[in-house]
Amino acid sequence: MSFTIGVDYGTNSVRALVVECASGREIGTAVFDYPSGDHGVLLDPRDPHLARQSPADYLAGLEAAVKGALAAAAGVTGFSPGAVIGIGVDTTGSTPIPVDARNRPLALDPRWKDNLAAQAWLWKDHTGADEAAAITRIAGEHAPQYLAPIGGTYSSEWFWSKAWRCLKVAPDVFAAAASWVELADFVPAVLAGVDDPAKIQRCVCAAGHKAMYSEAWGGLPSKEFLALLDPRLAELRDRLFEKAWPPDRPAGRLGSEWAPMLGLPAGIAVAMGGFDAHYGAVGAGVRSGTLVKIIGTSTCDCAVAPTAQKVQDVPGICGIVNGSIMPDYYGIEAGQSAVGDILRWWVEVVCRGDEKDHVLLSREASSLRPGQSGLVALDWNNGNRTILVDPRLSGLIVGQTLHTTRAEVYRALIEATAFGARAIVERLTEYGVPVERIVCCGGIAEKNDLFMQVYADVLGHPMLIAGSPQTPALGAAISAAVAAGAKAGGHSSFEAAQEKMSSLKAKRFDPDPKAKAVYDELYGLYRELHDVFGGVPGAKADLGSFMKRLLAIREREAG
């Protein structure tokens, strides 16, 4: 019997999971909550856009979570730490860390330890909004090819926005950084004992989706382009990397420093790191024709298409990167910037309710038929990530009467996110990425039956649920099993590993044809608002009759 470990770095904690390679059975897990800041996030009371993390938390969490998971697995028949053949890591991203020449985060140096700019720049740090806008504008003028695979807009959440921001507000930190390393690359490098940033194996997942890396133009953006932003960014390029890799190779072998700390055999495979959503997709069984939806506060949609089959750029889709999810496939990423967050806003901020009220509202909303609320909403309370790629959009609800209830609004908001999901699926299929099977993961998928049924009815697809509640950690463990290889007791390929190690729950949600028909109509209304308020060129809508058409559906369906 052989086992691998997946280590999943989330926003507030890190989890380790021990998985049996032959069956995917999860035999031990442990979670370490980051001790620093507000639930692990360092904040600046003067700037609500700032979100950083302490690299020390990552290292303390790596040791504690892995040891905890091993301890939890200790009693399982056939398991021993010596039977662990590989370790894999997934993380949030883009979460770049400034490091010194020995790949040590600057934040671990007493000189920089209290400087927020020297910490890890967490994915949701939005301080680089101006820089992102400038990158989009300058790339649009001088190098539009850089924007095509990322949907046309560079985000404040991404690598270059953050590095540039640091350069502007903390030039001393920027100057002290020998390099910048994504958290997804940093942790495997630490495990493998890589003490030179130039020798880190960088994953194409982070590079391609967040740093405008592509083999099509020879790697990162050219120095000429970066010099248009700032000459010091062009210089930084030399201290980053020439080549990034798909997870078709190990990042290294577990080194002599960390093997004893973790109680694992030195020399076992350390898989390439990857983003949580991508390894989550792997753990959920992503393959050609399958869309994996990771549904949480926001939603991340992942799909793959064989590299052999040419995939064109899809307008408004965040990223299409060769090898970013699995080797030999394009990784395709889309997303909705607020899903669970919209429901949380309604229930907790507006209705001032709690978890119990989510359940009550969901139950009450379940008794409504599609169309009966008379409401249509846009799901843009946090902007639109896909397919409009516009953070400066906002929410909209139409159709309220003097009797509209909070449960009706709750249901309308679920429907709005489902319509947004449908817009993404339609965009993908329109551009040749087939969607034949939809697998969901995340807490909402497991807990909110109304949500899942609405999605099935709106999307017209069965909504399947990933078997593991920890698909990112499982995906990292799968990657570790592939990195270890079949001879060592792992697997020969991602496909082979997924076949044995990933699964679906028995529970599924099938579309109801009658509900589907009403939602087809309502989706048409949603798209009118979506296209008009989204500024889609040539958008057609008859808003003068909009409320009346909505009311007619309501009256018919309230029957």
Place this chain on the structure above:
Amino acid sequence: MSFTIGVDYGTNSVRALVVECASGREIGTAVFDYPSGDHGVLLDPRDPHLARQSPADYLAGLEAAVKGALAAAAGVTGFSPGAVIGIGVDTTGSTPIPVDARNRPLALDPRWKDNLAAQAWLWKDHTGADEAAAITRIAGEHAPQYLAPIGGTYSSEWFWSKAWRCLKVAPDVFAAAASWVELADFVPAVLAGVDDPAKIQRCVCAAGHKAMYSEAWGGLPSKEFLALLDPRLAELRDRLFEKAWPPDRPAGRLGSEWAPMLGLPAGIAVAMGGFDAHYGAVGAGVRSGTLVKIIGTSTCDCAVAPTAQKVQDVPGICGIVNGSIMPDYYGIEAGQSAVGDILRWWVEVVCRGDEKDHVLLSREASSLRPGQSGLVALDWNNGNRTILVDPRLSGLIVGQTLHTTRAEVYRALIEATAFGARAIVERLTEYGVPVERIVCCGGIAEKNDLFMQVYADVLGHPMLIAGSPQTPALGAAISAAVAAGAKAGGHSSFEAAQEKMSSLKAKRFDPDPKAKAVYDELYGLYRELHDVFGGVPGAKADLGSFMKRLLAIREREAG
């Protein structure tokens, strides 16, 4: 010293008020809550549109409220019931009552007492929606002149919709009715002892605003037209009235039956009845250039223009009727179908709060600057009465984020009703009805300072508040003083009576120029949504930039 009594029939109760003619001093009042139904409203559990009242409640309330007010005034120096020189009545409307040949409500006959169709059809009864739509359609085809002065659309709340509905669903009641009498005409007739429906002095207020009466076409709609609806409605016309009157004459003299019942001198003047909003405007001091806003669950706007000055029809304004508010003036009525009701919906239905929460939300919303919420709403949760005259419109809110608070929405809804109010004022002035002074009455005007300040800032006018909290009853008392005449100790004209008997509170709300400037911008955004979703032909809007413009205002004002 001389006194008059105003009797105000509301939806849930009737109030009597004793007023000194020389000063307007209110020296005694009493309220009688209708004992029947749900707070005075007879409902049908099978039909939420039905709202009726028991005529017996009106008569019991007349006696109890007047006697109560006289008792309350009893201790006042100089007062005695013998010093009362007139009595006036205002009521809800259109509230028609089927009566027998002796002007006795059918509902008082044991044969009909439990039949809902034989009761008074309360103003907010909407069972005649289909009939209203048919009247609008048929008049549009055959007699468009009937629609011009009522804004182009006949309402389910109005006389002919109700009579026709009765004919359809309760033909026995319709056949038994010798005539139909508006509550506003019925009570004065009862006081004056008129026992023949043909001899009732009908007020032009009800006839003109609700029954398509106009001297321009010789009274009520022609028999030919009514026959297009139903021949039995054409026959009913013969049993209604040829001529309706402004309040330039008494409806009669207090008769021998009611004088002793009330303890008042027989033979004193009984003023013409009128609607509560119209007599409310009189009590608030309406005159040329003054707009009176009666702000409650909905808002009724009243203005007058001298008959000598020709007033054109104003598209979308509910009614322009010669003499409906005061003699020698056109009475002009507009309105918003939900004002306090929208706030009540938000606070009580959505937030599940109570009176205390209205105060808390109002306080919280007061700390926001105009534009700071980033929201714009339409005030159409109950349709739009003026200027679009379309009950099939609904609510809309745009601009929500994940942080939007209930207080921000509360403020946005107040602002939405203020924008709706501004659209009405702009429409009036555009068509030559000057608005130089705005006087408000109603509970909101007296209690909600935030509401009043927002209105001042949005409308760009000081918001004045009527001195009396009972302007409808005061207006009826003013009308009674005019009906009694100067020689009897009353007044020679409405203008003279208002001069002495109506007043303003010292408290007023003046526009803040900075807030006004921001609201001018936001009103522009409101009008884009208003015109586009309202189906205004040729409406212009750039909705693709809408959310961004709103966000830019928010960011600037949140400063």
